[in-house]
Every structure is written in structure tokens, then in C-alpha cells.
Amino acid sequence: MNRALAAAHRLSGVALALFLPAHFWVLSHALQLDAFIAWTEQPAVKFAEWGLVTLLALHLAGGLRVLALELLPWRGWAKTLAAVAAAFAFAVGVAFALAL
Amino acid sequence: MSMLRVRVWRGGADGAFREYEVPRRESQTVLDVVTHIQRAIDPTLAYRYACRVGMCGSCAMTVNGAPRWTCRTHVDKVARDGRLALAPLRNLPVVRDLVADMSEFFDKWAAAQGRFRGARSRRDDFERVAPGSPERRRADVAIECIGCAVCYAACDVVAANPGYLGPAALNRAWTLVNDVRDTSQADRLRAVAGDAGSLACHSHLSCTERCPKGISPTAGIAGLKRAVARAALKGEL
Amino acid sequence: MSRRAETLLWVAQRASAAVLALCVLVHLATIVYAVRGGLTGAEILSRTRGNVAWAAFYSVFVLAVAVHAPIGLRAVLAEWLGWRGASREVALAAFAVALAVLGARAVLGVFG
Numbered sequence: 001m002n003r004a005l006a007a008a009h010r011l012s013g014v015a016l017a018l019f020l021p022a023h024f025w026v027l028s029h030a031l032q033l034d035a036f037i038a039w040t041e042q043p044a045v046k047f048a049e050w051g052l053v054t055l056l057a058l059h060l061a062g063g064l065r066v067l068a069l070e071l072l073p074w075r076g077w078a079k080t081l082a083a084v085a086a087a088f089a090f091a092v093g094v095a096f097a098l099a100l
Numbered sequence: 101m102s103m104l105r106v107r108v109w110r111g112g113a114d115g116a117f118r119e120y121e122v123p124r125r126e127s128q129t130v131l132d133v134v135t136h137i138q139r140a141i142d143p144t145l146a147y148r149y150a151c152r153v154g155m156c157g158s159c160a161m162t163v164n165g166a167p168r169w170t171c172r173t174h175v176d177k178v179a180r181d182g183r184l185a186l187a188p189l190r191n192l193p194v195v196r197d198l199v200a201d202m203s204e205f206f207d208k209w210a211a212a213q214g215r216f217r218g219a220r221s222r223r224d225d226f227e228r229v230a231p232g233s234p235e236r237r238r239a240d241v242a243i244e245c246i247g248c249a250v251c252y253a254a255c256d257v258v259a260a261n262p263g264y265l266g267p268a269a270l271n272r273a274w275t276l277v278n279d280v281r282d283t284s285q286a287d288r289l290r291a292v293a294g295d296a297g298s299l300a301c302h303s304h305l306s307c308t309e310r311c312p313k314g315i316s317p318t319a320g321i322a323g324l325k326r327a328v329a330r331a332a333l334k335g336e337l
Numbered sequence: 338m339s340r341r342a343e344t345l346l347w348v349a350q351r352a353s354a355a356v357l358a359l360c361v362l363v364h365l366a367t368i369v370y371a372v373r374g375g376l377t378g379a380e381i382l383s384r385t386r387g388n389v390a391w392a393a394f395y396s397v398f399v400l401a402v403a404v405h406a407p408i409g410l411r412a413v414l415a416e417w418l419g420w421r422g423a424s425r426e427v428a429l430a431a432f433a434v435a436l437a438v439l440g441a442r443a444v445l446g447v448f449g
Contacts, residue, residue, distance in 0.1 A: 006303070014413060017409065020406065024442065033382060036378070067354060069303045075316075075319075297340075
């Protein structure tokens with residue numbers, strides 16, 4: 001469980017690092033925001049948006065887990081952290097999917 | 101009598117698995133299986149063991165993909181469908197068959213300043229260490245390590261980062277960081293800082309999950325991270 | 338890179354992570370709110386344009402990202418691609434600058 005979450009944390013980080021320059025570039029052209037938003041109405045883009053939000057939630061949850069393991073005096077509940085992190089990411093994914 | 105199908109790594113790094121049939125017995129351990137192969141089937145098989153009662157750690161090897169002590173692993177617990185796969189410990193060079201070369205494991209132990217240096221001689225009085233003190237308690241939960249390398253074999257960072265000192269060496273360094281008698285703390289913190297030191301640990305917890313002594317190197321390494329960060333921020337590194 | 342410098346990178350990574358944890362939670366909540374409300378581009382921009390508080394928030398966000406992402410990639414490049422040494426550090430520094438510049442232009446675009 002821990003290794004799976006660590007792998008997901010790493011992969012989501014890489015994906016976000018690759019996504020952000022594009023994200024910033026689009027936002028800097030905000031004058032054409034409506035045209036861009038129209039483009040994002042496509043199902044494939046909506047799915048990608050959902051994917052990004054879920055990746056973000058996953059990376060955040062995994063990161064908080066690392067901070068907890070490195071800074072807090074944990075003992076037996078280390079494994080629970082991985083499950084909690086995964087559950088949080090899943091919940092955010094569901095929330096965003098419902099909001100779409 | 102049912103038989104076990106046991107695949108065993110034979111040869112060096114460029115070797116291969118060879119399959120043996122071993123009679124299944126009640127309360128059999130994996131060490132029993134390996135010993136049977138060497139004594140009754142193929143005397144050329146090389147493997148390590150010593151105490152055979154879970155005290156020395158010599159019998160550590162990879163059993164069905166996970167590093168374990170073979171003397172403490174019951175066949176019933178790991179042999180799915182009566183099959184076993186045995187290989188030498190991961191992350192260490194293979195000498196032959198099931199024997200791994202432990203040199204780098206112990207070299208890294210030394211590189212992490214994993215040895216005690218005190219200020220007193222035999223002519224001085226004993227140094228007093230309160231057993232209930234926070235430092236001593238932290239050291240006590242980690243000092244039972246017997247250097248079996250199961251954690252080293254389990255560690256993904258060791259696999260990906262050849263210079264990484266590894267969980268056992270860093271765990272030992274942690275016990276000494278908490279030893280109030282030791283006089284080489286500055287050197288030690290410097291040794292466990294940086295890309296090859298405690299900071300490279302990604303907290304996968306594989307070491308903690310597999311340690312047969314119930315030690316948590318991850319916890320000790322987290323302590324080292326904090327100590328090293330504090331030293332760096334204070335300009336003491 | 339010296340051990341001290343490598344350690345300070347680690348500290349910067351954790352510090353920026355803590356900042357980002359807050360920023361990301363706020364950002365996620367805001368995004369979900371905007372998407373649920375079905376806001377158009379014009380509506381979003383009418384709320385963000387000239388908004389100094391939000392501009393400051395996202396400026397901090399951008400800076401934290403410019404610190405956090407390159408240091409995070411540093412370990413991945415070493416462990417998965419075997420890329421270590423000065424060339425890696427230079428490439429990552431360039432990436433950090435790129436993120437900061439692109440991020441600043443994004444903040445200007447949305448909040449300017």
C-alpha cells in the first residue's frame with residue numbers, strides 16, 4: 001500500500017510538473033478565456049480536467065503523508081496514513097466528477 | 101506425501117533458476133527446504149545459515165519476491181500452491197547461488213559513521229546515561245539491529261540510488277546520534293546529510309514492514325532528516 | 338553540490354510543500370465552486386481582474402510551485418534516468434525560472 005501510494009505520488013508530481021507550464025500559458029492569454037472555455041466543453045477535455053484534479057488531490061494527500069512521517073512522532077498508524085491519503089484523493093475525485 | 105516445487109537461483113549474476121522437488125513436511129521452514137536440497141539432491145548449492153533459530157540473520161534471502169529469514173519462515177505461510185522461489189538478497193552483488201556479497205552493506209555502515217566514539221578511557225569513571233531519558237529511549241527502540249540486510253534488500257531507494265547509505269546504516273547512525281556519550285556528532289550528521297544520506301529516503305516503509313526485529317528504520321531516518329536540517333539551518337553542517 | 342546545499346534544498350522542498358498544501362486546498366475549493374456555478378470566462382475575469390488579494394495569493398502559489406516542482410523532479414531524474422551532476426542542476430534551475438516567469442504572466446493575465 002505504501003509503495004503503491006508512493007508511486008502514485010511520484011507519477012502525479014511528474015504529470016503536474018509537465019502540465020503546469022501549459023496551464024500558466026493558457027491563463028496568461030485570459031483575454032481569449034471564453035474561447036478556451038468553449039474548447040474545454042469537449043468530453044475528452046472534461047475527463048482530462050477531472051484527471052488533473054484527482055492527480056492534484058493524490059499528490060497533496062501523498063505529500064501530507066510524507067510530511068507527517070517526517071515531522072510527527074508516528075508509530076503504529078503509519079500504514080493507516082496511506083489508506084487515508086488514497087481515500088482523500090478518491091473523495092476529491094468523486095466531488096469533482098459530481099460537480100462537472 | 102506431497103511435494104514442493106522449489107525454484108532456486110543457481111550461479112552468479114548471469115545465472116538462472118533451477119527447479120527441485122522437495123518433500124513437504126509438517127512445521128517445515130524454508131531453511132529446512134534449502135538444507136534438504138543441498139544435502140539430499142545437489143551438494144553444490146551454496147547458501148548461508150548459522151544459528152537456525154532467528155537470532156543471527158545469516159539466512160536472509162529472497163523468498164517468493166520478499167526478503168526474509170528462511171529459518172523463521174514456515175513453508176505453509178509462503179508456499180502458494182506448493183511453490184517456492186528462492187533467490188539471493190536484492191540490491192547486493194551475487195557471490196554464487198543464494199549467497200550475496202555483504203561488503204557494500206557494511207562499507208555503508210562505516211560511511212554513515214555507524215560506530216561509537218567516546219571521550220572517556222578505562223581510567224575514567226563510567227559516563228551516566230539515564231535509561232528513561234528521551235534520547236536513550238529513542239536509541240533503545242533501534243539498537244537491536246543485527247545487520248542481516250533484509251531492510252537493505254527491501255529498500256527501493258537503494259535499488260534506484262547506488263550511493264544511498266541504506267536503512268540499516270542510517271538506523272545505526274540514529275542510535276548513535278541519540279547516544280549522549282558519543283563525541284563525533286558533527287561528523288556523523290555531515291555523513292548522513294545530502295543525496296546519499298537520510299534525505300534520499302522516500303518513506304516507502306518497506307524496511308519497517310520487513311524488519312524481522314520490528315525496528316523502524318524509517319522513523320530513525322526521519323529523526324536524522326530533522327537533525328540534519330536543523331544543523332544546516334544553523335550553519336553547523 | 339555540497340551536503341549543506343543539498344540539505345537546504347530538502348528544507349525548501351518541505352517548506353514549499355506546506356505552503357502549497359494550503360494553496361492547493363484553497364485552489365481546489367475555488368475550482369469546484371467555479372465549475373459548479375458554471376461560471377463563464379467573463380464572469381470569472383470580472384471577479385479576478387484588479388483583485389489584489391487574490392493576485393497576492395496566486396503570486397505566492399506560483400513562487401512555491403517554482404521552488405517545489407524542480408526539486409521534486411531532481412530526485413526523479415536521478416533515480417529513474419540516472420541523471421546526476423551539474424547538467425541536471427542547470428536544467429532544473431532553468432525549469433524553475435520558466436515556471437516563475439510563465440506563472441507571473443498567468444497571474445498578470447488573470448488578475449491584472
